[in-house]
Amino acid sequence: MPDKENVKKKRGGLLSKLLGMGFFRIVAIPVSLITSIVLARSLGAESFGQYSFMMTLLAVLAVPVTGGVRSILTREVAIARHDEDLDRFKSVARAAFVWVVSCSALFCMLGLLAIELSLIPDGEKWSYLWIVIVMLPLMGLGAVRDGLLKGMKEPFWVVFLSLFLHPLFLLAIVALVFWFGELTVASGLLSQMVAMILVLFLSWFVLTSKESFSGARQGERYAAGNWIRMLLPFFFINLIKVLGTHMAMLLLGFMDTDQAVAAFRVAERGAYFVGMALVLINIVIPPYIVEAWRNHDRRKVKKILSQSALNGLLLSLPIALVFIVFGENIVGMVFGDDFKEISYLPLVILSIGQLVNVLFGAALILLAMTGFERDVVWSQLLGLIVSAGIAVALIPLWGASGAALGTVAGHFVVNVFVAYCVIKRVKIRPSFL
Known part of the structure; x- marks a missing residue:
């Protein structure tokens, strides 16, 4: 007792x-x-x-x-x-x-x-x-x-x-x-x-x-040598994560105008609300995934993934639709008329990208919680390369919208790679697949 x-x-x-x-x-x-x-x-x-x-x-x-x-x-x-x-x-x-x-x-x-x-x-x-x-x-x-x-x-x-x-x-x-x-x-x-x-x-x-x-x-x-050897693996993981988060902004700052950087930042702030459901889901479900996995209950793991993806989509879709239909007016009202036109298209692109992230669900968390962290790192590295390549190609043509397309493409590659790894390693089809 x-x-x-x-x-x-x-x-x-x-x-x-x-x-x-x-x-x-x-x-x-x-x-x-x-x-x-x-x-x-x-x-x-x-x-x-x-x-x-x-x-x-x-x-x-x-x-x-x-x-x-x-x-x-x-x-x-x-x-x-x-x-x-x-x-x-x-x-x-x-x-x-x-x-x-x-x-x-x-x-x-x-x-x-x-x-x-x-x-x-x-x-x-x-x-x-x-x-x-x-x-x-x-x-x-x-x-x-x-x-x-x-x-x-x-x-x-x-x-x-x-x-x-x-x-x-x-x-x-x-x-x-x-x-x-x-x-x-x-x-x-x-x-x-x-x-x-x-x-x-x-x-x-x-x-x-x-x-x-x-x-x-x-x-x-x-000692210095031992500390650096211990630090290196974590350093590279952190480097990939930080660059993946900030690559589009960094490239815009070097390749385009300050207004383009501002447009992308405002669009990011808005699109975050579309993906907020997935953020909250990722806070809540890890213990449940670990418990189901340790009990060898794949059916429950699949159910957790499907329900979380569906609930996330139900929360995210209305927000995305509001931004797609009324985004220009919302940006102008909240951030000012300076951002009304320059931030609208990047906001739409990033909002659609966040919807796709939510649709794939918590597959990345599943990999991390079941001991396949290396696959997570490889997926983020691959997504970073794709995102940077597309952004470099499109920023000179479309500015902040090009950076947004690069970001969404990188996230999509990460999601597809992670979904493949989940099917191969965990023997579960994530969310809608």
Whole structure:
């Protein structure tokens, strides 16, 4: 009886954590959207495009600093806590901190040197590069925080601090700047920096309340050579993920105008609502998939996939239809007339792409939950190559719409490859197939 009660308590605790994380992730969506609306309407298309490109560049440049740190910390901290190895726990925390600080310092020096030697491309947006460079250490420290908290079985705090509190602080700071001063690209980027610092400051209190990090020392297992070898696989996985997310914006920033970047960003924000059902499904169903799979109940796994895809489609289809029919007016009303014409077609393309993603359902989650993570990585790499190739070919012709077509094509390739792997590995036909 006590064992059953403990199991029930653990399940209840896990469920409450999942519900809490889901709640804050959902609440964070309108907060981020409102911030984007304020920035877009205040800055205008050209300046908002510059701001969006710089934030995209920050995410890509941060990969060498943050890439793999979250994953390796999560694994090593979880092992250390399970084995009650305090020395290992402290050593890995210190090694991650040293890595982030060292890489950030190196990148800051190289970036500032490039600016000083005029090696940076011409254009107004590149004058803000120094702010992006200064934010790199903050991104790295955020990755260390997330990895430590996940390894300590505190994913709620990761979601609360990173996905809820940071957007909330950013919105408050942007609102203050808008009310008392003038919103510019520089003030928008600096607002991001201040929000990061505030969240990191609060993170320190959360971490110290969970564990003591005093007396940490570098162990042999985390010497520079060993650390890099451990980090490399996670680094490449993270690199593929980040590039897959930001490739279209990155290519637009280099190949087209700032207005095209802004148009794509606004379209992305709108299309996200079409795919939000799949995001919520992917939060909820992993434990159910794992349970059914461990019970060798393929019929239940198939049922979970089919029902989740159908429910997702029923939620997503009306939103997509509204954007397709009334999208131009909605964009103009929400983001301003500057975006009314330039964002409508990319919004339609991305919305249709999100519908296709929902139709394929949670097949990617199924692969990851059943031990076929390597297939997931290969699918994302293949999708990235296709997306980049098509975007490079179409951006000179159609700008933001070309980038949107590249993005949708990449996602479609990922879905088809994942569906094939599910049929081959798991012996289940995903969703509608």
